[in-house]
Amino acid sequence: MTRNRVRGRLPVVLVLPAVAGLAFLLVPLAGLLVKTPWTSLPTLLSAEVGEALRLSLICASLATVLCLVLGIPLAWLLARSGLPGRGFLRALVTVPLVLPPVVGGVALLLVLGRRGLIGEHLDAWFGISLPFTTAGVVVAEAFVAMPFLVISVEGALRAADPRYEEAAATLGASKWVTFRRVTLPSVLPGVVAGAVLCWARALGEFGATITFAGNFPGETTTMPLAVYLALETDPDAAIVLSVVLLLVSVGVLAGLRDRWISGPT
Amino acid sequence: MTRNRVRGRLPVVLVLPAVAGLAFLLVPLAGLLVKTPWTSLPTLLSAEVGEALRLSLICASLATVLCLVLGIPLAWLLARSGLPGRGFLRALVTVPLVLPPVVGGVALLLVLGRRGLIGEHLDAWFGISLPFTTAGVVVAEAFVAMPFLVISVEGALRAADPRYEEAAATLGASKWVTFRRVTLPSVLPGVVAGAVLCWARALGEFGATITFAGNFPGETTTMPLAVYLALETDPDAAIVLSVVLLLVSVGVLAGLRDRWISGPT
Amino acid sequence: GQQTGSTPAPGSGAPEVTGNVTVFAAASLTETFTQLGEDFEAANPGTKVRFNFGGSSALAQQLNQGAPADVFASAAPANMKQVTDTRTVTDAPRTFAKNRLAIAVPKGNPGRIAGLADFADAGKKIALCAEQVPCGAASKKVFELAKITPQPDTLEQDVKAVLTKVSLGEVDGALVYRTDVKATGDKVEGIEFAESAQAVNDYPIAPLAKAPNAAVAKAFVDFVLSGEGRAVLGAAGFDGP
Amino acid sequence: MTLDAELRVTRGTFSLDLDVTIAPGEVVALLGPNGAGKSTALRALAGLLPLTSGHITVAESTWDGANAFVPAEKRPIGVVFQDYLLFAHMSALENVAFGLRSRGTPKAEARAEAARWLDRVGLSGYEQTRPRSLSGGQAQRVALARALATGPSLLLLDEPLAALDASTRLQVRSELGRHLADFGGHTLLVTHDPLDAMVLADRLVILEGGRAVQSGPPAEVARRPRTDYVANLVGLNFYRGRASGTQVGLDGGGGLTIAEPVDGPVHVVFPPNAVSLHAARPEGSPRNVWPVTVAAVEQHAHTTRVRLDGPPAVLADITTATLAELRLRPGDALWAAVKATEVHVYPA
């Protein structure tokens, strides 16, 4: 005898809007898939597209790593340190979200460009120049995507019970060990959520990238840039390319095991 | 005697990257502020800019409300319902993030446009046409911003202890009451984080908006559109406008009391 | 319009040019310039052309922030001027192509647009370029000449955005460039009109000062302005300078 | 109206297999070692853990069975969880009022009723306190009030008094006792405190390793324990053995003389205070005298408990006077004596 029962019906007040929300997000996607002129796909899958896709995935992943390394500590600082003026800092952190990405790219140029506040010295002293390089793509994507990580992780940290950190302290764990072994694992779902947002945003990033890093095939032309150029010449191709980008991203994200995403059990 | 002591030093391994992260986000902003030609501000603050700003704030807020209404239930469905294929659904939800916004706008047109799958019927039966209207702006912004809300809230839900929901059930609370009075308050920091991301993203949204809703002053011209067009002719003016948008947004977000953001104490 | 008809065919007689040249070109030139780049490389073995396609204004921003480029080809004189104001060019900018407006309507012309006069009909959905971008400026000029007050539903940020709306049937009619109507293929029909001749947009090109590779830069500019270059541009619907 | 349950649940490597029947108004105490499955049984009855097989039937209706499952929110239950699970974002009052509100009581009325309940558990003045600002015992009392407030027809109490201090416990226990006496529903009470069980329950069920090993009225269980756990709980020396006539050979070694002759496998018990300790072998009436060594001495409030190695090993409660006289230290050799009439024997 198998007893396979759900714990009660799901409430309509929740399921209805949830389904509506899902439809809202997915129907346009379906529309896109329906109208995609798939026949042009084989001719499009040139080496250049492969290159752009590879570059997109690499840059988005590197940008996510950069965001994790800098963003998680920042989230912790905002959520736990008791710094004065945190509310203001938190608001500032969201700035790259609000800034039109092109302006974000301009801001990056102003600071890290060859004539920029910092870029000038980077260039003069170390010979490092970020604009128009693959590293520049990573920087632009990280700049735009980091707020997602910081805000998500900070939300998760605020919801976590700080008494577990106290317990760790009584066991002799330094603030850093506590953070690494107690706090971080307990907010892992929030971190994963943030990283997913961050990665997806970086993957789709266009404005700041083209402004700061330019559009050099094989070096800085990521998929969204390729899509942009395709829009100029062949809108159908642009749709096909977007759908390719989108399928790859869905594939990667769906491959994230539930294990990575679920809380402690 | 006042005893004002921090509980131990903050760990350098966390503070250093946190400060680096903060600098990474804020220095470009500072660069922007430094280079802003403030003198041109008075001439820019025309009625049109005020209109665009007002429209931006209204549309972003409405889009956030729409995202909350549809997105929170969706997050709940993904986190709690035990639906099969949730991992895949979750990945699909991130699609509007990855899609270049212009393509997102095209997707919306394909579905909700005059000749779109659904739009056709909306137009024929109800005379409703979303493109080129303020409502269209809200729809486009919500489409792009909703994933942020869904993913953040889902992360928070996964980190929350489901046994409190069980306790509520034993007290006779239906799934809906449990959700509203137990689950939601306990993930409030996550919801606020998601809403902040959502609002900020909607406020800065450009590509999908202009593609789906067009650009008509007073009706669909939001600040990012105004900024973009200003960039074409007068980059300095564009920077000033972005900074205005940015200051308004920082002002709004900093005004969110810590109270709204902090967990239960 | 500067006339440089006596430019010798590249490669013949001129000193050998080798090396890389980086060209910042307006996105609307993607197709033609990619073609020109390939032709140039074929004609000058040992050279390599790197393109950075983007919005003319964004490219101007990048150049003004010191981007390492040899040549700038803009879709509007205004953007070229932004560059020449802050950064010196080795030669004065020269117009290499001109473009004029055409009416674009969806396939089959469901809105039954016959001419510019229909743009004043509030009952029709009309898309125009925003005044800030070249095609918008040109449109404004055209309407002033024709003494028509258009009733647009949207003022788009560029021609492609307008064409997207036309090809999806969201609008009944729009004013765009001829070249764009041509590039869009059969989804959009073009209607020529007389006033278009009076509002022509110039495409300037210039080699940049402090260019890493001045010789090749100059050669490339010359190539674009040569007969070969003009042929490629003409095939795409541009008028000669 | 009887609750009749056959609880079969598998949780990882642990499996529960417990039949339990509770009459209306009856209070059943579930006792057992840590990890015996008590909380698991409660969760199954509450509808938080579907049965693997078996059933739960109350009166005519099936709550859980092959073809039916009533979810927790539809069962008229009240649960005190072992770790309280108070809602952190609500005040104490709102926590207690929550169940009433969920079941449809108007807000003002629910709050008034909740305030009454808080008062009953000695927490008036803490209405507006958040759970994280309550002490452990205060939190537990809020949890108890929350479970009782809705007047459920099945009460499931998981160690509801464990965190209470001695005098509050006394008070809350008698308040709870009064409540349960008037209560027409079914109560299942998990506790580790034999006193709670004795005072509050009509019947005890002893659970070990997921199986019921003994059940019956408290006095009966206390008098005739069937396992070491139960003997320990009620504070008796307990042995298994085989009787022939008035002699019992104990399974663990040694033997005892009993007053009434029986035959076959038996359990033997006597209280620690029936044991007297002597420095030299005592002469006279006690029929059971054997040499022992002191393993440990524990000072309790008014007596001293001595653990002695045997065979058989035995616990003895001695008075302060005896303690002073014997000056016990671990390792000392002594004689233990128990009168045959103090030894209680019953079939195994």
Next chain:
Amino acid sequence: MTLDAELRVTRGTFSLDLDVTIAPGEVVALLGPNGAGKSTALRALAGLLPLTSGHITVAESTWDGANAFVPAEKRPIGVVFQDYLLFAHMSALENVAFGLRSRGTPKAEARAEAARWLDRVGLSGYEQTRPRSLSGGQAQRVALARALATGPSLLLLDEPLAALDASTRLQVRSELGRHLADFGGHTLLVTHDPLDAMVLADRLVILEGGRAVQSGPPAEVARRPRTDYVANLVGLNFYRGRASGTQVGLDGGGGLTIAEPVDGPVHVVFPPNAVSLHAARPEGSPRNVWPVTVAAVEQHAHTTRVRLDGPPAVLADITTATLAELRLRPGDALWAAVKATEVHVYPA
């Protein structure tokens, strides 16, 4: 090496003001009603709650004072929290090994040591179990093992045995007792169980409303309670009164005769089993005889406890035989009798 603390902490409306000294190797038990401030005191000693004023000094070093504050992670402490606070994402073994790892023990060694500790608290076989899959008692034992494993020099135990079943409790208590006996550090033990306190502690401190109301060796506190809470804890009938000669007038009404004459304000105690109950006024030796009414009857494992209204009100433990003879019911009128020699009197 003595720990010397003057704990002054304000938490909302509650304030703690407790002086406590713990010698090396000494175990001090902190007892008191719910909300008395026991957990607050522990948190202050652990460094989780900075003092408002006062100080904590161990040997020569100041942990908390006007100009110094040693954070929790720098204090050589081990804490068992009232709600365990086990790390949900680590196995039981990792939880126990965590402190060792944090203090620098290599991984393999830490895990081996942790496994030994789990075994000592009777949880071998649960090494890989996550806290949410442990029963309440199992979780508490992991928490205890986790706190002890690092060999801290100050142990802070907040009701470390509350969730344990009777026999595990016995076992863990004696394991803990052995550990504490060999232990050179300081121990502060919070408990509600007088037995735990008696068995484990060298000295009791009784806290009520944030202030110490009594302290001393367990036997002394048990013999001479100074508040109702303590009397209740140790199970004595307790009265305040004023003695003149062998007569004591009780504050709550009624009077008692005592054996040795004293004068002035006194406390009077006698155990419930010193009280005999009679249907009619008894004649003969007991010097204290007064009429009472039955308020409640509680069946305990081997005795019956009767609460009687007086004056003075009194608790009596009676045997099953007496119970059978008297057939007690609430409201019955009886006579209570206590011998003067059983009544213990000491200055208030």
